[in-house]
Amino acid sequence: MNLYQNDDTTIQIDALNMLKLKKNILLKGPTGSGKTKLAETLRHELDRPMHSINCSVDLDAESLLGFKTIEIKGGESVITFVEGPVIQAMKQGHLLYIDEINMAKPETLPILNGVLDFRRTITNPFTGEVITADDNFAVIAAINVGYVGTLPMNEALKNRFVVIDMDYISGETLKNVIRTQTLLEDETLIEQLGKFNKDLITMAEQGQISEEASSIRALLDLCDLTTIMPVERAVKRAIVDKLEDDREQQAIINAMELTF
Template sequence: MNYNLPDNISNILESNNRETNENLSDLIRQGGYVPPNMDLLIDAISALSMGKNILLKGPTGSGKTKFAETLSNLFNQPMYSVNCSVDLDAESLLGFKTIGYENEKQVIEFIPGPVTNAMKNGTFLYIDEVNMAKPETLPLINGVLDYRRTVTNPFTNEIITAKDDFNVIAAINEGYIGTVPLNEALKNRFIVIDVPYIEGDLLKDLIQTNTNLTDEKTIDLFVKLSSDLISAVYQGKLSEDAASIRALLDACDLSTLIPPERAVLRSIVDKLDEEREKEFVKNLANTLF
């Protein structure tokens, strides 16, 4: 399958460096995902345009869901979502039967789930935290994820074949409590895109366009805080939760009404479990602000 690419995507794929920067600025102004480098965006677009599934792999709060939303917007595609958990079952994926009424008579009707809806409508499907699902659940849709693009609905016995333009984006946080390693059969059905943290000028732009914080000096301090947190994560001093960009943006918003140190406390520190990590982040915030 090959998409008839919208002009905005064709422009990104064919752009030179100057046009690339302009397209990035447009994404920032629209509140979309801002990739640390254009290769991430180009590679994801290229894979999707060829009908391949992509797996976004990266730390929590690095923008994987925002990345998926941006891709669906670029392709002008609605996106159905599945949020995986240990409770995920066939009904959560494919739909369920319920009692309805037709001409005042009770009838059994089938309510489609996100997988069924995305396949029948030819839209994007987003599977979040795919490694939170029980290992026996996701094989139900193995046929959806490979060249067959089909599934047999166990509730209706209907064989569903996906319409053109159907595609799948999944996201994974590795090493979290409650997650399980993806089996090779599932992993091999995806092109893997490693999504790193957003840093530096891109993070500054993101804060300016996605939060209420306008004071440039304070914004620069939050960018420095984020850099220090990310470095500490890479050094094994902090868990990935501490460097969540989502949490940092919350702190930036709060800092317009309360002192930045307290904003960091409420948005980042109090989410951590270990006292050692809490003290580490509090000391960083106190030093900067």
């Protein structure tokens, strides 16, 4: 079942074909558009483990490549190297998922340039080992455009990716995601929750609530909770209580009362 659609093309099929061509994929879109869910779907489709990197301003070479540590072997202290997600994925032919890639400092990620271009190699600065990626190695990255704390991507880095521009999941596609990825089976409630999510997306686009409140993760949690508690309490647990702003909380409560 193809869950991710964009006009006449199917994003999931495009992404799979791009990975088979050994292209690095950059998923571009707002929080809640299902970027991480798509990456997980691709991992299942390819039946391949996936290593993840969550970018921040504190991301450094050790977080990407690994670090040296001291172990006791045979009663003696020995310096060993613990491989990080990049090197593990390269050597084992796994997927590498780089989340919120534009949250990292621009000077940190160029260390991956050789990994992401035709060379598919890297010289480990901590050990001097030259690593060439296994043939099955592939990279998926995600970017939140205009998000607080993000930085412009280095052009050399950006040019190493092909881009899939993702919008919020909606309509029948969203209903299929709910049916296949949650415990909820009540079609009437699925229809109502789809409408409720659409209202939240509109509110997020207008700046009334944060994008996290309209995310696909929050919606799927909400759907599961409605199977064990009334929908009003499920909305409170899955969405409202995560927010700090009283006005955002009240806006979501108002939208809930209109829908349910």
